[in-house]
Amino acid sequence: MPNLTLSWRLARRELRGGFGRFRIFLACLILGVAAITAVGNLSESVLGGLRTDGKKLLGGDIDLRLLHRPASATQKTFLKAQAETYSESITMRAMVRPTTTRERRAMVELKAVDSAYPLVGQMETTPASSSKDSYALKDGSWGASVDANLLTRLQLKLGDTVKLGSITVQIRNTIIIEPDRVASVFSLGPRVMIDLKALHQSGLVQPGSQLRYHYKLTLPKSADPKAWQSTLAETFPKAGWRLRTPEEAAPGIKRFLERMTLFMSFTGLTVLLVGGLGITGAVRSYLDTKTETIATFKCLGAPGNLVFSIYMMQVLVIGTIGITIGLIIGGGSPIILLELIGNHLPVRPAIGLYSTPTLVAAVFGFLSTVTFALWPLGRARDVSAAHLFRFSLDTTARRPRWGYVIATLIGILLLALCTLYTSSDWFFALWFIIGSILTLVLLRFSAYLIMQIARKWKPGRGALWRLVQTNLHRPSTPTPNIVVSLGLGLTVLVAIGLIEGNLSRQISERIPERAPAFFFLDIQPGQVAEFDKAVTSVKGAGAYKRVPSLRGRIIQINGIPVEKAEVAPESQWAIRGDRALTYAANKDDVASAITQGEWWDAGYSGPPLISLDAGLARGFKVGLGDSLTLNVLGREITANIASLREIDWRSLKFDFAIVFAPGVLEGAPHSHIAAIEAVPEAEDAVERAATDTFANISAIRVRDALQAASVILSGIGAAVKGTAALTLIAGLIVLAGVMASEHRRRVYEAVVFKVLGAGYKRILCIYMLEYGILGLLTGAVAAGIGSLTAWAVIKFLMGSEWVFLPNIVILTVVLCVLMTTSVGLIGTWRALGQKAAPHLRDD
């Protein structure tokens, strides 16, 4: 055991020279720690906002939601009696058009509220007005508050009127704050708010219409929410409503944020990984300059472990400084960012510095510092005192003692365990770890191959290529460092670029090729024949399909409540809320092919049967003959699985995960949905035909929806790519570190070349070629590994169609060459600027 006081005293003396020599070390660590801290704090701030404003976002202490049907009078009486305050609202999608023209129309997210709304927070509009003034019936028109973009879209101004169903609505103000609105990540239209009474007069409330009835209430302070929920469940065990509390006010946003945090954290960890390689290089460079001092220590009687502890303490001191700066930058940048863009987020962020993500980043920082410094420190421990006598002893290729190798492996294991422990998704975290290790191994192996090829390459007689070739494989060549560090950052960028490129292509090119022009919602059974005729008779309209649709929630799998059932992560979506259902007598009414079991007879009238999506069956671990219990409009239906179908959801063809056999759902109140193909020129006519005559029917223009999805995807892509760009910056810092450590050699070589008669241009050419070739090879290797990763993710993780996008790959390779040659040029320029004489005198 070394004397720690002595180690600390000597470490302090060594550090008196300042921290300038640790610039690369510090830059790598600061960047990595700042990235992880920033991602964590950003996410916590927004999630914290969700938690803090949960009651406001929910609009009360409890939100009960029923689909298609209202609560019974008994239920309402019970709720009103229990609540301190109580409010009802209905949300749905609907079409509006200006009363003055039939040429413009828009789908809107309609919300009809009662006079008690909002129970929590305040509605704010421009111009400011009370809800009574906003929505009341005046001069034959109901009032509405709308999102400002509806005015732009329909070329309207305040005071203008629109047609909503069968009523006329006057737009009285625009919405600034709707207190219980959680901006949906994916929304099909602007918000329109009206009075509940107006909605009931509009003719939009029809049996089977896709209406969401919300019953919000605040509880008396004395009430125990848990006990209240139990009482509610006991009183109305089969109500079929979805109950939400402030803790789960916006589960969709929460899930989205958690998923984004997961991906961005992984990118942050990659930055730290690249930075870690930079730390190894920087510590090695520093210790190389200390070889003589270490040998002197040894010569004067310092044992190896004392040497190790002296330099480990220095690393820890620098590490602590780097981590602290990283935490400050990473903790501060989300605060600034959220102050700037907080108003555009779905929820009001609770801006602050959060202890958990900050602590996690600090732990990662310390673990990385120690793990990545162990190898060069272990080697430094074994620097021989004989170095003072025999300088020519080359120690570059030495492996440290096994103890240090094992300690490094333990450090890597701890980093992996920390990644798993702090990740919200073990499955992804595990793949990230395996992927990172595989990528590093592949990059290192590629570097080895490049060096082997360079060694075997026999350039012509010219000195230029021979020097380039030698520099690629000589002892202490920067080839492995550059290929691994820069290659890792570029691999991440290529992979993310190709994944995003493939997804964008799916949305912007592939899906529109096969997708219909419109989806129509809320077609009432009585409107079916007339509607079919109206839309199909439009010139330019193509294939048309209409199916009955209603919604229900899976509540049991083989008799086990879904909360307790074992459901695979990829199938969780199906049990999260209400799912669309249909019924069909003939197999031809369903797009997908049966893979197991048999379709029922057209005239089937036995116990309930369903045909289930084969993917869900795998996720639910069920097969033919097993049962699912669904709550459909408050009624529990248990049905056996008669067949399984393989559905390609990307086809955008009408299909349903659950299709009922005839005889079960026909009697339930329901509507129909339809899809129609149309040439672009006929789209307006089809929309008019559908919504003019049938005011209650909503038309979703697929082109608009895809464009909205495309915008969202590019936004997500930009956020992820922005974080990923940090890996490249980390790679660039490592590259700069390599150049710095190479500087002495480069100066010496340049001096010797000059003495031997090589001109300025020639020497410059040698170095530019060396770094250009290294950049080209690194870019090519990163492009290969990145493409392989993207292919695996698209093909196997997303089950999607893979297309190689050469532009992204070429851009990456060019970028890499530019980076290496630029950094090489800067470094070489400094070396070439040195006068030969002083160096020759020194030597």
Next chain:
Amino acid sequence: MTIPPSVKPTLKLQDVHLKLGSDAGPVHILRGINLEIMPGETIGVIGPSGSGKTSFLMIAAGLETTTSGTVTACGTTYNGLNEDALAEFRRDHVGVVFQNFHLVPSMTALENVALPMEFARKDGAFERAQVELEAVGLGHRIHHYPGQLSGGEQQRVALARAFVTEPEILLADEPTGSLDQGTGEQVMQMLFDLQNRNGTTLILVTHAPDLAAQCSRLIKLADGQVVSDEVISENA
């Protein structure tokens, strides 16, 4: 100097061979060295380049492991000792002075001299270092860094550092090789004074015959072998 027969040698080399590997194959550097060096002797080791002088010094310091043969210093046989044990042995028994001084650039003269005492965890390291620096005439430069000292001053600091633990053996590798003649002579005078004061066994490797002539015994190496070993001055 007459040595009684009962006194044991400070350093004893028995049939020491040293082979080092190289790209061109193994190089046989020392070929069967047999030597006994008694306490208080001053040994001048001379020979042409490549004769094995530095390797001999490294073997004596325990910095290089013999390929075969035995090295015993101050009653301790090196064979079987690991690197840390050899470092501790040097700390307690051996001082080394180099041609290029090898001071720690980030430490002051005082800290450099105190270093072996600190490694040995001895009390009063800095007081003792100051005394030693004053002895070499650098009492006024104790807080200067090596970069702020001249070559001669740096070598005097190195001498103070080598003698601060009062070692039984002092190994000096071309100690004046980097100094001008005048400074070199001053340093050598100081070296012999300190050696004389402490009764240290001095082994001095040098190219300069006149420097070696100041020692009591002259060993000449050639091609890794001792080609002559003569006592040149009883009182040197």
